[in-house]
Amino acid sequence: MSDRPFWNPKTETLPREQLRELQMVKLRRTVAWARARSPHYARTLAGVDPERLRTWDDLQRIPFLTREEWMAGQDATPPYGDLPVTGPERAIRVHTTSGTSGSTPLRALDSRKDWSWAAEMWCYALWGAGVRPHDIGYVAFGYGSFIGFWGLHNALEKLGALTVPGGAQTTPNRVRQIVDFGATVVASTPTYALRLAQEAEALGIDLPSGPVHTLVLSGEPAGSIPETKALIERSWGAKAIDTAGMTEISTIVMFEPRDQPGGCHVIEDHFIEEVVDPSTGREVPYGERGERVCTSFGRSTTPLLRYRTADLVVKVPAATAGNGRTFDLYRGGIIGRVDDMKLVRGTNVYPGAIEAIICGFAGIEEFQVRLEHIDGRDEVILLVECSPTVDDDGWQRLCADLVRELADAHEGLRFLVRRAATDELPRFELKAKRLTDLRAEQQRAALAIKEMA
Structure with missing residues (x-):
């Protein structure tokens, strides 16, 4: 058998x-x-x-x-x-x-x-x-x-x-x-x-x-x-x-x-x-x-x-x-x-495409993607938690490579890559939720402040 x-x-x-x-x-x-x-x-x-x-x-x-x-x-x-x-x-x-x-x-x-x-x-x-x-x-x-x-x-x-x-x-x-x-x-x-x-x-x-x-x-x-x-x-x-x-x-x-x-x-x-x-x-x-x-x-x-x-x-x-x-x-x-795709400044952004790039880099332990509306412009912020063995020089090289590869994969869209502290980002046992879209909430808040002024 x-x-x-x-x-x-x-x-x-x-x-x-x-x-x-x-x-x-x-x-x-x-x-x-x-x-x-x-x-x-x-x-x-x-x-x-x-x-x-x-x-x-x-x-x-x-x-x-x-x-x-x-x-x-x-x-x-x-x-x-x-x-x-x-x-x-x-x-x-x-x-x-x-x-x-x-x-x-x-x-x-x-x-x-x-x-x-x-x-x-x-x-x-x-x-x-x-x-x-x-x-x-x-x-x-x-x-x-x-x-x-x-x-x-x-x-x-x-x-x-x-x-x-x-x-x-x-x-x-x-x-x-x-x-x-x-x-x-x-x-x-x-x-x-x-x-x-x-x-x-x-x-x-x-x-x-x-x-x-x-x-x-x-x-x-x-x-x-x-x-x-x-x-x-x-x-x-x-x-x-x-x-x-x-x-x-x-x-x-x-x-x-x-x-x-x-x-x-x-x-x-x-x-x-x-x-x-x-x-x-x-x-x-x-x-x-x-x-x-x-x-x-x-x-x-x-x-x-x-x-x-x-x-x-x-x-x-x-x-x-x-x-x-x-x-x-x-x-x-x-x-x-179907509902994962996000439109940022005319460019389609898929969480899976981001993960595929990140998994190609050694030293990254976890990441989060945040879509924010800052100063009238949509931005993609990538928070990256690295292994403690990645020093400042290594981080600078890693960051530059990430920005370049992410832009190449997203029609030139520039990601804002930031380093998170050790154990800052959540870990997941079941389905991971790594993308948060804050744009609508931020725009509503900005409009409310403007109306109050």
Whole structure:
């Protein structure tokens, strides 16, 4: 069993025509189920006949679902809204979004069947990453209500690996546990993987010489940034594997196999993933960037049909992988968010592009980006926290190089780079929030002062 390359050989290698037929069968069943039981879908699917959903083009008969609609339903009929097909009396778990955006967390219910399915999806990813029953998996996660790595934990147990829950404890203690238990696989966000490596260095622990061979990353687009992944792999001496999911479906949608770096396979026997123009909602061709639209067949308690995720991706055909899988790929995984892009003096600024540059510099431990309106002009301020070993001369050289490379990557836009004090900037265990846009608030304050004068 451990020698096979696929978790589910039958479906992962299914010819594309048969895979599409399977998707259509599951789509008809899911639409019928949702329309008959969910108050939300009883309204929005009232004119949709499941039996007429026969081709890919027929997906257009199903209206999009947005996070705003889901949240509006949750606000109108708290706490779970009108999307679930049942109330909490038939569910066994509830999870929420991380709330890093500052908004009210989205709440989602799961049945026992749903929860088993979520673990199965993670098994596709873990097996593809090379995780096997003899491994020892360490889950560096706080186990709160955020969905996070709950499903991965269950999947490690399902495939037979010894599973160590990181729980709510300090970063130094987690590093010590990774060493003490002889972990061979570590799961965390990309940001926290780097934080663990920094702490290990401070403790005098040589991670690259240890037994960890695989890091399973999720929770942030940073796992798809080559520079960030390369930095993580150097810090650990292990292979970093990207995955991506969301609370809205309770599990992952895509995974990067060990033999296919730089691309994440969509688990297409359990999902339909469209890529659309964020402005028009029309599907874009292979190879063009667009927004992910997700339809899930596995979560029965809270069905998800054509959900607009706001994730930016580029889909390419399965044949480009060359590893035997017939599932299509997202080249580079998730490359950003529709709402991440900021316009500064006519130039598009993406957090991922900034991170890719910063991760190419040695000696930088953390950073923050602040967009401010100063003296009538928008500015990008980059706060950089360096290793104590970077002296004043080293900082001056580093600063000059950063300003130059950032300007080159942003049409000449000049960043104001400033050095932060040691431990001044926040560290993150879950999703990192490194960009703050203060411009609107500052402009309002300036206008109020002007009106009072």
